[in-house]
Amino acid sequence: DGGITQSPKYLFRKEGQNVTLSCEQNLNHDAMYWYRQDPGQGLRLIYYSQIVNDFQKGDIAEGYSVSREKKESFPLTVTSAQKNPTAFYLCASSIAINYEQYFGPGTRLTVT
């Protein structure tokens, strides 16, 4: 079955630690995205990638970093510079930019 997987489902970290969230897709999609969702708010774009070895900042990239070394994988690192990292993180992919996006199940990150 094709799809997008994110792991882990729940993640707990201490303040000051970097943490990496995994996102893998086997849909052969070129474009991948990371969003953050806070309670009562819409999705906000963190980073996106149109193609392997290329990625661009979204609306709230500060305190985050990504890599796109393989087409299937787009990991997100939440660094200690992110001031309010506790949130629900969603990864998505699409055939190309501007096509409908398909989402992974999400990772809920709690930083204490």
Add this chain to the structure above:
Amino acid sequence: EDKVVQSPLSLVVHEGDTVTLNCSYEVTNFRSLLWYKQEKKAPTFLFMLTSSGIEKKSGRLSSILDKKELFSILNITATQTGDSAVYLCALPRYNFNKFYFGSGTKLNVKP
């Protein structure tokens, strides 16, 4: 400045009711509008609308776009408790590189 506004923010109805959700937008170089349903976790795709006046339909859900008045509506007839979710509206941004999501309408269908 591009913006997407959804209304109402939340809605409580009873099973069997019909609901209409609204998405108003102002975006440069409109290309398409998408509706998603988000239950406990990830949003799932419902409809993509590109042309004005053409209704998209899937079971009890339907949606239509008005490019003159810059809005779209999502209708759900004979609602069921399984329709309870947040419904998100999304549009590609002006540079066609990103999707811009509204804050969503939270629908609660009571038995």
